[in-house]
Amino acid sequence: MQITTTDMGLVARVQNLTKTYGRANDGTRVDALREVTIGVRRGEFTAVMGPSGSGKSTLMHILAGLDSPTSGQAWLGDTAIEGLDDTALTVLRRRRVGFVFQAFNLVPTLDVKQNILLPFDLDNRKPTASETFWIDTLVDTLGLQDRLRHRPHQLSGGQQQRVAIARALATRPDLIVADEPTGNLDSRTGRDVLTLLTAAVARYGQSIAMVTHDPIAASFADRVLFLADGRIVGDIPQSSPEQISSIMLRMETAA
Ligand SMILES: Nc1ncnc2c1ncn2[C@@H]1O[C@H](COP(=O)(O)OP(=O)(O)OP(=O)(O)O)[C@@H](O)[C@H]1O
DSSP states (O other), X not given: OOOOTTTTTEEEEEEEXXXXXSOTTTTOOEEEEEEEEEEEETTOEEEEEOSTTSSHHHHHHHHTTSSOOSEEEEEETTEEGGGOOHHHHHHHHHHHEEEEOSSOOOOTTSOHHHHHHHHHHHTTOOOOHHHHHHHHHHHHHTTOGGGTTOOGGGSOHHHHHHXXXXXXXXXXXXXXXXXXXXXXXXXXXXXXXXXXXXXHHHXXXXXXXXXXXXXXXXXXXXXXXXXXXXXXXXXXXXXXXXXXHHHHHHHHHHO
């Protein structure tokens, strides 16, 4: 009998995951991930840190079904990602993953409200009463009330990022994958966004995996994973920004 991802209390996991770009024979080979085995716990806020080029985004992309492993396995819940064809992958991403990436991926022809409701439209359904209440909370907390009829090009970068966050959280997907979600925000809005993410975890048991370079942002997480040179080199429970900074500093010195 095989123990499943759900049995382990995880929402996603990878096993012996390797991702290689390029080719050895022309000198372009990059080992972005090397034999990584790690799980993202259900109902937890996990931060992923590490130096530039350590493999953080690659790991996130594979966890979210956006990219495929060179070898090893990846599961979202109990679904093995590598067994899925393109259509099944698209449905999995649409129904079960929420994305917050640096390039906001908002639809330019839709207004803010329509962008936030897009995951429901793509799934041919309307939000339930409880989802509508949650979306209103998101819009209020993110300060988007008076921007609902604006198009993305009429918003600042920070406002666009907040719309992307509202859209990712709206359907309460199995996993939110966030790559530097506070990178473009001023410190106060950034803090509000992190508070909102932790509220989603506390209130709905939302599972979140967030890449960040910012020790303050990482200190909001329940757990911090550290990647270096394509390997997991640290896995610590919630810690202060000072503790996280000192680990990052030691990693950079060692590198
Ligand atoms: N499409 C690609 N083709 C070739 N190499 C790539 C590709 N994507 C990533 N890499 C390489 O893989 C390694 C890991 O990249 P990745 O983007 O995962 O790192 P990261 O930790 O997210 O970095 P950063 O903090 O700078 O965003 C890097 O050396 C990068 O140059």
